Amino acid sequence: MNIMKQLLFSFLSTIGFAVLFSIPKDSISKSGITGALGWIVFYIASNYFHSKIVGSFFAATTVGILGELLARRYKKPATIYIIPGIIPLVPGAGAYYTMLALIENDFILAAKQGTETLFIAAAISMGITISTFLSKSIKRVKYGD
Amino acid sequence: MGYEVKSLDYYVSDREEVRKLLLLAALAGRIMLRSGAETYRVEDTVERLCKSRKDIRYADAFATPTGIFISLEYRSEMMAYLIRVKSIRTDLNRINLVNEFSRKFVNSNMSIDKGIEHLRYINQINIYNxxxxxxxxxxxxxxxxxxxxxxxxxxxxxxxxxxxxxxxxxxxxxxxxxxxxxxxxxxxxxxxxxxxxxxxxxxxxxxxxxxxxxxxxxxxxxxxxxxxxxxxxxxxxxxxxxxxxxxxxxxxxxxxxxxxxxxxxxxxx
Incomplete structure (x- = not known):
């Protein structure tokens, strides 16, 4: 039940961000599905491995690969699908809790939250990097560029 | 970006035409960069647009998030163009439209004036208010x-x-x-x-x-x-x-x- 709720909310949330970034009208639902699947992977993986960093990595990789596949299928730039899908994964909450800990002079907690936030950002970057690399090397092998 | 160039038998007529082609490529690159496209996509599109007409032997582009440099060679004459981009506002629809336009322009004998007109039109589209x-x-x-x-x-x-x-x-x-x-x-x-x-x-x-x-x-x-x-x-x-x-x-x-x-x-x- 909880997972259905997460799926629904992340789908609607991604659609909202997609419209905020003026996505083409025929790609709205596709980007929503990309974002929802990315979030579910984040939710399951971060519970399974007890680490938001690992969860973000797998989620960003999922979003990236899905984006590249959709881009290939519908002949549109991959960023159209990747950007709205990545937004829910960006560690806004981590940055907020770091700031909160700094205000309360709890520097140990701030360091813990801050490093986690930084590593989540790094994990997202790595996820995008891997999916971009995969798509490029497949293209290279296929077309012999 | 995965689009094949079929045949390159479209020619430009004179120097003025080449100048317009350069302007068209610059306009396309500017719209893409201002809408938040990746720089490699901007460079790629500009290059493809320039090379789509057969007399242009050499064309190259260098883009950063704040500007684009383009240069091309036409009958042993070099032409260069520089565009400064100041504000970036994400608009995925425009990126998509310019991408589609460049694919169409490269694979057809569309006149350059018409292309510029079409790009100007894309530059004004806001699909959501x-x-x-x-x-x-x-x-x-x-x-x-x-x-x-x-x-x-x-x-x-x-x-x-x-x-x-x-x-x-x-x-x-x-x-x-x-x-x-x-x-x-x-x-x-x-x-x-x-x-x-x-x-x-x-x-x-x-x-x-x-x-x-x-x-x-x-x-x-x-x-x-x-x-x-x-x-x-x-x-x-x-x-x-x-x-x-x-x-x-x-x-x-x-x-x-x-x-x-x-x-x-x-x-x-």
């Missing part, structure tokens, strides 16, 4: 606060707070505020309005409302593009976009932190 964008953006933030375990009242107040922030940000965009300043103003507003909504009894969890409301400003586009640029070897663009992401995040954190500091400790500690 300001209010639609703000409302959908605030819905996104409100649903995001639900993802973080908010209750229904948090959904409502997160929606209201984000709606005000997005309206203010798109309002001050006219005055060409730098993105860091508008992020800072947005974050400050987010914190103030969230505290206010708790006072008015509209919201329950202040953390969740603030986290939801700042999601519309987080530098997701900059992070994504920074990595994709770096991966394709555009190190300058990757670095500058990375810096953009860091500064935007710091502006948001500082805005929220300042207000919360005053809220918890009072103006005079």
């Amino acid at each position: 300001r209010w639609g964008k703000s409302i959908f953006g605030s819905l996104a933030c409100a649903f995001f606060s639900m993802l973080f375990g908010g209750v229904f009242v948090d959904f409502i107040s997160s929606f209201m707070v984000s709606l005000i922030i997005l309206t203010v940000i798109s309002g001050i965009h006219r005055y060409k505020t730098p993105p860091f300043l508008s992020n800072f103003i947005g974050a400050t507003l987010a914190a103030v309005l969230s505290i206010l909504s708790i006072y008015l009894g509209l919201g329950k969890n202040i953390d969740i409302i603030i986290i939801g409301s700042i999601m519309s400003m987080v530098p997701g586009v900059a992070i994504t593009n920074a990595m994709r640029d770096t991966m394709s070897g555009d190190l300058v663009s990757g670095l500058s976009r990375g810096m953009e992401a860091i500064f935007s995040a710091l502006a948001i954190a500082f805005g929220v932190g300042m207000v919360l500091n005053i809220y918890f400790k009072g103006l005079i500690p």
Whole structure:
């Protein structure tokens, strides 16, 4: 039940961000599905491995690969699908809790939250990097560029 | 970008035509860069557009997030063009449209004047109006606060707070505020309005409302593009976009932190 709720909310949330970034009208639902699947992977993986960093990595990789596949299928730039899908994964909450800990002079907690936030950002970057690399090397092998 | 060039038998007639082709490529690159495309895509599109007519033997482009340089050779004469791009505002639809246009232009004998006209038309398209964008953006933030375990009242107040922030940000965009300043103003507003909504009894969890409301400003586009640029070897663009992401995040954190500091400790500690 909880997972259905997460799926629904992340789908609607991604659609909202997609419209905020003026996505083409025929790609709205596709980007929503990309974002929802990315979030579910984040939710399951971060519970399974007890680490938001690992969860973000797998989620960003999922979003990236899905984006590249959709881009290939519908002949549109991959960023159209990747950007709205990545937004829910960006560690806004981590940055907020770091700031909160700094205000309360709890520097140990701030360091813990801050490093986690930084590593989540790094994990997202790595996820995008891997999916971009995969798509490029497949293209290279296929077309012999 | 995966589109095959079928036959390159389209010629340009004279020097004036080449100049126009260069202008067309520059316009296409400018629209893409201003809409937040990756720099390698901009370079690729500009190059393809220039090389689509057969007499042009050499064409090359170099793009950074703040400008594009193009040069091409026509009958042993070099032509160069430089475009400065000042503000970037993400518009995925325009990226898509220019991408489609360039594929069509390269594979057909479309006249260059018509191409420029079409690009000018693309440059004016806004598929969603300001209010639609703000409302959908605030819905996104409100649903995001639900993802973080908010209750229904948090959904409502997160929606209201984000709606005000997005309206203010798109309002001050006219005055060409730098993105860091508008992020800072947005974050400050987010914190103030969230505290206010708790006072008015509209919201329950202040953390969740603030986290939801700042999601519309987080530098997701900059992070994504920074990595994709770096991966394709555009190190300058990757670095500058990375810096953009860091500064935007710091502006948001500082805005929220300042207000919360005053809220918890009072103006005079």
